[in-house]
Amino acid sequence: MKIIDGHCDVLLKMFENSSIDFYDPLNAELDVSFAKMKRSGVKIQFFAIYLAESMKQPNFDHYLEYINIFYQKIIANGRIALIRNRTDLNNVMNGSACGAILTLEGADAIRNHSLYTQILFHLGVRLIGVTWNYANWAADGVLEPRQGGFSREGKRFIKECNDLGIILDVSHLSVKSFWDVADLSQKPFVATHSNAKEVCPHPRNLDDDQIRALLLQKGVIGITFVPWFVKEKGAVIDDLVRHIEHICALGGERQLVLGSDFDGISQWIPGLENAGQFAHLAQHLSKYYKDEWIEGFFFRNWYDFLRVNLPPG
Template sequence: MRIMDGHCDALTKLYMNPKLDFDKEEQELDVSYPRLKQAGVKVQCFAIYLSDSIQQPTFDHILQMVDLFHRKIVRHPGMKLIQNVEDWRAVEAEEQIGAILTLEGLDALAGNMTHLRILHHLGVRSIGLTWNYANWAADGVMEPRKSGFTRKGKLMLKELETMGIIADVSHLSVTAFWELVEVYAKPFIASHSNAQKVCPHPRNLSDDQIKAIIQCQGLIGITFVPYFVDCANLAVPITALLKHIDHVCSLGGEGNIGFGSDFDGIEQWMKDLRHVGQYGNIIEALCKNYKETQVEAFLYGNWRNFMLTNLPK
C-alpha cells in the first residue's frame, strides 16, 4: 500500500548533525531513504524547523535548511521535489518518492512578506504558523496569554491564501485557530495532531476544531507522539492510534484522516513504531479493523485528494 506522511523533522536532525546521512539507514535518523523505501512511503513532507538551540533564528537559517533539503534529500535519484499537481502525478508514474517542503513556525520570517514569497519560489507548500509559543504572527498553543493573531499575522494569512501555501494549524493556540477559520478562506490542515477527546493534551484538537477542519474539507494527520496518543501510559501500542481514527470518523471525518508521524521530532516512540520503516506495523493493525478501501484512504488516498485539490496546478 502507498503511504503519505504529513510531517517529519529529519531536516532539522540533518542540519544539527552534519555527520548524518539521509542515504543510509542511520540509527539516529527515523526518516531516511532506505527506511522510506522499506515502508512503501510514496510522499513525505519535510519540515524546516529551527531548533530552540538557535538563540536568534533568522531567514538565513531557513535558507541554509532549504539548501540542505536540496543537497541531501531531493538530489537523491530516488527522490523528487513536489511543488505542484504535475509533480505529484509524475511521482505516481515513476518509482521515485515525492518530497514536499514545509515550514514549522514563522518566527525567522520576522514579518517580512518578501521572505514568504521567496520560500514559495523555493518550493515551500505548507506552513505551520507557530511552534508551541508566540511569534510575530500568532500565539502557539503553550503560550500562557492564549491570544490569537496579530494584525500582521492576519495579513500574512491572506498572503498564504493568494500564493496557494497551505496553512497548518498544528501547534496553533485555540484563539488563533478560530481566527484563522474566519480569515483564511481555503482548506487547511493539522499536519500532526490527534483527538483531545481521546487524549486530553493541549496539542490535540477539540471536537469543534476537528469538525471545523472537516467542514472546510481539510485534513488531520494522526501523529505518533506517544503522549499525544495516550496521556496515561508510557508504553503506547499501535492499536491506541485506532481510537483517534475511530473518534474522528465518528465526527464525520473518515475522508479527512491521514498520518503525520513527527518522526525525528520526538525522543519517545510508540511500541513497534521506532522509525518510518515500521509503517507496516500500522498497516497490519489497520487491516484488522477497517476495510481495505478505508486503510488505503487513511494511508494515502485522503492526503492525495487533498493535495491534488490544493497544490498549485
C-alpha cells in the first residue's frame, strides 16, 4: 500500500544534530528515515521547516539553513524527489523515487515581507502553517491567551499564498484565526496534523464546526499520532481509530488523510513509534473498513487533493 504522510519534523532534528544521516539504514535518531519510509511504503513525505520555540529570535536565514539541509541531505542523491507542482507529482507517481513536499510551520521570520514569501515559493515551499501555537505578526496561534485572529498584514498574507499557489495549513491556528482563513481563503486549505476535539478535547484538535467547514471547502484533515491529541492519557491505536470514525461520520471519508507528526514528539502510541509501522494502523482499520477506504486514508485522499491544488507545473 502506498502512503502519503502530511507532517514530520525530521529537518528540526537534522538542524539540531548535523551528524544525523537520513539514509543510514541503522538510523535510530529519526522516526522518519529513508529505510523506514521504504519499509511501510511511504511514497510521499511532507517535511516541515519548524524553528523550535527555544529559538528566541528566528530570522529568514534560519529558514534557509533548513532548506539547505533538505536539499543537501535529503534530495541530493535522487532517491527522494522534490514535488513542486502537478508535473513533479505525476513523475513521482510514475517513477521509482519517493517524493517530498517542503512545508513551513510558523511564518514568524517572514515578518510581512512579500519577497520572503516569494523566495520560499521559488525554493520549493508549497504549504505554510502561519503560526505555531502562539502569536506572530500575521495571526494568533491556538495557545495564545488573547485568542485573536489574523492581523491586517496576515489577511494580505492569506491572499498572497492563494495567488502564489501555497496551500494554507490551519493546524496551529486559534479558533478565530481558523475562521478568518475559512472566510478569506479563495483556495482549499488543510489541517495537516489535527484530530477531532469531540473525541479528545485538546486545544490543537478541531471541533465539529471547524471540520465541517474544512470539508465544505474541499480541504483535508490529517489524523495525527501525537498521543495527547488522541486521548488524554494512555492512547492506543484503537483510540486513533475513534477519531477516524468520528471524522468519517461528519462526511470526511474522502478528505481524511495522515499527518503523523513523527520526529516532533517524544512519546508515541504503542505500535506507531516510527514511519516503518504504518501497517499496524492498517491492520486495526481493516477490522472496520474496506481496503478501498483504507487506501483513501493512507494515500488516495492526499493524492486527489494535491493533483488539484498544487501549481500546474
